[in-house]
Amino acid sequence: xxxxxxxxxxxxxxxxxxxxxxxxxxxxxxxxxxxxxxxxxxxxxxxxxxxxxxxxxxxxxxxxxxxxxxxxxxxxxxxxxxxxxxxxxxxxxxxxxx
Numbered sequence: 598x599x600x601x602x603x604x605x606x607x608x609x610x611x612x613x614x615x616x617x618x619x620x621x622x623x624x625x626x627x628x629x630x631x632x633x634x635x636x637x638x639x640x641x642x643x644x645x646x647x648x649x650x651x652x653x654x655x656x657x658x659x660x661x662x663x664x665x666x667x668x669x670x671x672x673x674x675x676x677x678x679x680x681x682x683x684x685x686x687x688x689x690x691x692x693x694x695x
Contacts, residue, residue: 647687654683 634652637645658679663672675683 643688651683651687654687655679658683 634649637648639645655675659671659673659675662676662679666672666676
């Protein structure tokens with residue numbers, strides 16, 4: 598009798614955990630929405646102006662390479678090379694001001 602209860606409890610725990618994990622996937626899709634950026638006022642002019650330009654550079658890079666990668670993740674997210682290229686363009690070459 599005790600063994601049956603343990604088996605039933607174990608199976609129900611597995612089923613419950615599995616259902617939570619499936620619901621968690623849907624919850625993740627809902628929670629992973631874009632949020633607006635707040636304006637920066639750090640006192641560092643290079644940083645304050647550069648961050649907005651850096652984000653614009655990333656958006657442009659993502660848009661221009663949308664169909665280049667086979668991985669659908671990179672249709673909305675930048676590659677490491679795109680991040681490095683934008684960082685160098687905005688912060689290293691021009692100092693964030695133009």
